[in-house]
Amino acid sequence: MIKLFLSLLKAFAVGGTICAFGELLVLKTKLTPARILVGYIVAGVILSAVGLYGPLAQFAEAGATIPLTGFGHALVTGVKHAVQEIGFMGVFTGGLTSTSAGITAAVFFGTLAAMCFKPRPKE
């Protein structure tokens, strides 16, 4: 029970901090949200490649994998795994293999939502 509580607390603290840093970028720079999203993915790829993101993901679990840096981390772990399994061609198969569920879910549920709901006038 304490272990469960701790895992939720860690996810909250780490995930919240990653998001707060994004907000700092929004407020202190002129970066658009789209640029910050792309920046977060690429930052996740780089942090994962140099071996910093793996330990964080192990520590905070969803707190590190739910933010978009975790998406970059998943791309890199997929590529590394595939290179070990099938050699050089893994460079091209690994990234999307490990992220396929997230992308497919976003495409499918996104399409479903866009079919089912009507847009509301912006306030």
Place this chain on the structure above:
Amino acid sequence: MFDKNSKPSPKRQAQLDRYKQLVDRISPKSALGQGLFRAWWVGGFICMLGQIFLEIGRGPLGMINSAASTFASTCIVFLTALLTGLGVFDKIGQYAGAGAFVPISGFANAMVSPAMEFRREGLVLGLGGKLFTIAGPVLVWGVSASVAVGIIYALITL
């Protein structure tokens, strides 16, 4: 009576001044602190929700770690698509800023929102195309960066 050009009476003007003073007094002192706090707690909450789904996947549903993690992301994506469709997610986004769009919920929202809006331009180029307005750049740069890293990794290890 509602003529915009007419100056407010002195009494009304005094009222307006008092109102402005009140607004100044009770507004948060620092927009930065408030923004960071909102992003922190909403972003943290979304990640914690992800962790709850992860624990459900790992525990009662008997998934291995990687599957449970995927399950958590998928649930957050589904909930975001639903809340975006219902118009609720926009409000969360306005309140929390990066707290709502840095987690994978932002990725899902960035797909649903334009797809919904441009559906009237057709199902193929409207819905189908606009779905990737923001997800497209994210995938392009994420995948490209991962391939670059992969090439270096392959050269080092193979």
